[in-house]
Amino acid sequence: MGITGNLKTMQLSELLQWLSLGQKTGTLLIEGHGVEKRIYFQVGRINSSSSSDQREYLGHFLVSHGYITEEELKMAMEVQEESNILLGKILVMINAISETDLLRLMRKKAEESIYDVFLWEEGSFEFVDGELPELKMVPLSLDVTGIIMEGLRRYDEWQRIRLRVPDDKVIPMIVKPLNIDELSEREKLMVPYIDGQRPIEEIALQTHNAEFSVARLVFEGLRSGTMALVETAASQSAMAVGGSVESEAERFYLRGMQTMREDPQAAYRMLKVASDLDPNDGRTTEAIRDAERLIKANLEKDGVKPTAIPEHAIPIADLTTRTFSPQEGFVISRINGQWDVKSIMRVSPMKELDVMMIFQRLLKAGVIRWKKK
Numbered sequence: 001m002g003i004t005g006n007l008k009t010m011q012l013s014e015l016l017q018w019l020s021l022g023q024k025t026g027t028l029l030i031e032g033h034g035v036e037k038r039i040y041f042q043v044g045r046i047n048s049s050s051s052s053d054q055r056e057y058l059g060h061f062l063v064s065h066g067y068i069t070e071e072e073l074k075m076a077m078e079v080q081e082e083s084n085i086l087l088g089k090i091l092v093m094i095n096a097i098s099e100t101d102l103l104r105l106m107r108k109k110a111e112e113s114i115y116d117v118f119l120w121e122e123g124s125f126e127f128v129d130g131e132l133p134e135l136k137m138v139p140l141s142l143d144v145t146g147i148i149m150e151g152l153r154r155y156d157e158w159q160r161i162r163l164r165v166p167d168d169k170v171i172p173m174i175v176k177p178l179n180i181d182e183l184s185e186r187e188k189l190m191v192p193y194i195d196g197q198r199p200i201e202e203i204a205l206q207t208h209n210a211e212f213s214v215a216r217l218v219f220e221g222l223r224s225g226t227m228a229l230v231e232t233a234a235s236q237s238a239m240a241v242g243g244s245v246e247s248e249a250e251r252f253y254l255r256g257m258q259t260m261r262e263d264p265q266a267a268y269r270m271l272k273v274a275s276d277l278d279p280n281d282g283r284t285t286e287a288i289r290d291a292e293r294l295i296k297a298n299l300e301k302d303g304v305k306p307t308a309i310p311e312h313a314i315p316i317a318d319l320t321t322r323t324f325s326p327q328e329g330f331v332i333s334r335i336n337g338q339w340d341v342k343s344i345m346r347v348s349p350m351k352e353l354d355v356m357m358i359f360q361r362l363l364k365a366g367v368i369r370w371k372k373k
Contacts, residue, residue: 007032007123013148015125020044020144027131032123034276037113040132046142049110050133055208055349056116058087061109063347064208066185068096070347074339077346088138107140111147116210118151119158124279158212161219165229168201168211172218176226187217194218196230202326206333208349249277253284256291264294265357292353304359306342309371310335319367331358337371 003018007030019028023044030037036052054060059073068076068091076090083090088106091097097105117123173196180188186209193203194217204214221227256270268291275284299305312319312335324332327350334344345355362368 002026002127002129004126005124007117007120007125010125012117012120013152015127016144016148019127024127024129025132026127026129027133028125028127030117030123030125031279032117032120034272037117038133039114040137042132042139042141044144046110046114046144046147047139048133048137049113051113053113053116053349054351055204055210056109056113057349058106058109060208060349061112062091062097062105064186064189064213065105066189067101067105070334072096074343074346103138106138107142110140110142111150112210114147115151115154116212118155119212154212157216161212161215164222165200165215165219168204168215169199170218170229171196171199172203172221172227173230174221174226175228178221178226183217186213190214190217194221194227198329199326202329205326205330205349249274249281249284252277253281253287256284257287260287260291260294264291264298267291268295295353295357299356299360302360302363303370304341304356304363306345307340308359309337309340309373310344310359310362310368311337311371313366313369322367327354328358328362331355332362332367335368 003015005015007015012030015028019041021044024041025043026041028039028041030039038050040047040049051057055064059068059077062068063070063073072091072094076087076094076096079085079090079094080087085093088102092099092102172194174191174194178191180191183191190203190207190209190213193206198206200211200214200218203209204211207214218227218229222229252270252274256267256274259270260267268288271284271288271291274281275288278284312332319332330348330350331344334347341356341359345352348355359368363370
């Protein structure tokens with residue numbers, strides 16, 4: 001028997017428990033925050049999972065934990081494209097990771113992806129009874145009870161974190177020496193980016209981590225007195241004063257449609273906001289597809305293509321005098337005059353279209369140019 005609903009009327013813990021106790025086999029699809037996740041059940045146990053959030057792809061997950069570098073990820077994805085061999089198997093073949101570590105981290109990746117949903121404020125779900133992926137996946141057989149307990153613990157922890165770290169715009173800095181030996185490998189990779197200049201969202205992006213992981217490290221730093229917040233950017237509320245989510249979603253949808261022809265990228269951004277506010281509105285989903293088609297046509301006109309090699313058009317020193325978004329900063333930091341657009345998209349935790357739009361903005365701003373062959 002299938003079931004549909006939203007996470008406001010049926011909590012994730014209740015949903016997982018129902019599937020476990022009923023010894024269900026099938027696919028649980030959860031959508032929210034612009035992300036789609038699938039959790040696969042086999043006789044009441046979690047057999048595997050997948051996510052549209054690129055930071056939760058296996059390669060990016062391994063980068064965030066320090067097991068492979070971006071260069072190794074790029075090489076492995078190139079081999080995968082030519083051979084159709086699973087990425088994990090390729091990484092074992094090139095001795096980037098052992099088979100034992102790979103299996104352990106695949107389990108951890110699946111668990112982390114599900115824990116993330118416990119932090120969602122809203123989302124919709126559908127369970128399709130008996131449906132499993134056609135592609136063969138490594139069976140993980142995760143215990144649902146343990147995942148529920150850890151997920152609820154993280155939810156409680158997230159509420160405490162938010163009291164000190166109100167959003168991902170805050171900028172942390174280290175004010176006293178850290179005891180590096182007490183940090184995990186994942187946390188050690190974050191430390192160099194906590195420089196008093198980058199907000200949490202940029203640190204998360206640069207290190208291929210979720211905001212929760214970075215915010216938790218900063219929270220512990222604030223508690224111990226080793227970190228402080230140097231600035232909090234004003235949070236922009238998507239809700240108008242006295243307005244409702246529905247009316248605000250409609251307002252962003254209409255604004256997006258009005259600007260579609262003259263500025264499809266601006267329309268795309270507004271429609272994405274509308275979709276986040278009301279993910280069940282089919283009009284917005286279709287409008288986003290229309291915006292994407294227009295954007296791709298404009299990208300092609302500007303020469304933004306996978307084989308183009310970007311290089312800096314201004315001195316590196318001048319880059320520090322300009323203000324870039326965290327996403328733009330990620331792309332700029334990966335431009336080395338050798339990697340083409342496709343290579344940078346491979347190592348980026350952002351969607352390919354978003355990366356290509358960043359290249360177009362940087363090109364028009366005179367920050368980059370295409371390398372002559």
